[in-house]
Amino acid sequence: MADPLRVLLVDDQALVRSGFRMILSVEPGIEVVGEAGDGTEALEQARALRPDVVLMDVQMPRTDGIRATGDLVAEDLGKVVILTTFDRDDYLFAALHSGASGFLLKNCEPDQLVDAVRAVGEGHALLSPEVTRRVIAQMTDGAGRADRASAEEAQLALLTEREREVLVLLGEGLSNAEIAARLVVGEATVKTHVSNCLAKLHLRDRVQAVVFAHRAGLAG
Template identity: 70%
Template sequence: MTGPIRVLVVDDQHLVRSGFRLILSVEDDLEVVGEAEDGAAALVQARALRPDVVLMDVQMPGIDGIEATRSLVAEDLGPVIMLTTFDRDDYLFEALGAGATGFLLKNADPDALVDAVRAAASGHALLAPEVTLRVIERMTGSVRVDPPGRPAPPGWERLTEREREVLLLVAEGLSNGEIAEHLVLGEATVKTHVSNCLAKLHLRDRVRAVVWVHQHGLLPAGEERTGQDPPTD
């Protein structure tokens, strides 16, 4: 990417938009190119500006953040980082279904916001650690975990043993740096393994990888499965 990362900020509160603009504008590689106060305005702005990243509030009048995200993703108008809060988990999972690339809590540190924007612009998903735990808790509480003897899920056989280890650690909510420390690998090597997993499983991003693992019962709640193959016979 040449030039700064172009960001569209969407929130119905002017003070919130101003705060995000202030945080992002001090970074040489980031530029806020537009603001919108609701989903309808966000679609208009995104179509005109073609931002590299969209910061999207969830609850707004008119077209809310979930519906706007669904439209933005369908039109390929840029990755969306959804701003969420603990008290409305339903928003988090609706946003996941709508295709959001990243999730941040509104009380996140400024550095986390900057890192999320850079990650999204580079084609990577980013989950706040607290949000990752929410995803895991919901998935392990709602998906069916097959009994011993279940077949391996489609695509699992294409992964190497190391890729499987990395994938399961991703699903536990570990960052690339934490995975590298846990497996005694370089962080660049971990990134390569994560990318290979996504490509082989045809998953768009890290968020979908977390969901995929839990949907297939590869990391049951309360059971350590890291580095182990699922039963295949």
């Protein structure tokens, strides 16, 4: 049996943390290993507890969630899911650039919270269509658009035909298993193609791959 996904809850409201703990603690394969009330404490707890997934609030005292996410990612202390209300686009984009693996509405349904933890814990990107559209709109707007398009075309030329197919399916949000089924290949083969895509395109993770695919016009 696989080890349970270790989750760290970070929010300055104890009631919110308690609610998330109640939802996640009863789920098989998920273990809430700790809580933190701000970004500074989150970093300390993550170093001690080595969580797989960190549910991270944004607005907190001392160290906010954006800065804490960057620190956690820099030290490879777990994958971060940002808890957002979507009322501040600057938070969303800053979190993406800081290395967040996904974004989740704070008022989401319990099953969405569980699914998010499992998805990110298994290495998948967690970008809803609404989030993706807003990220793409921000990243493709303004000066430098033509230069970015030219650079993206040059990067895409480095991919094999199969790797390009995999990138398109990543852009659709498919998991490795779903991509394997779509292309009728083994999941291990898909993992290799995904790794090659990330390396050749100089992307940090699947979230950036999703964004790149959309920005390059490979995914609708």
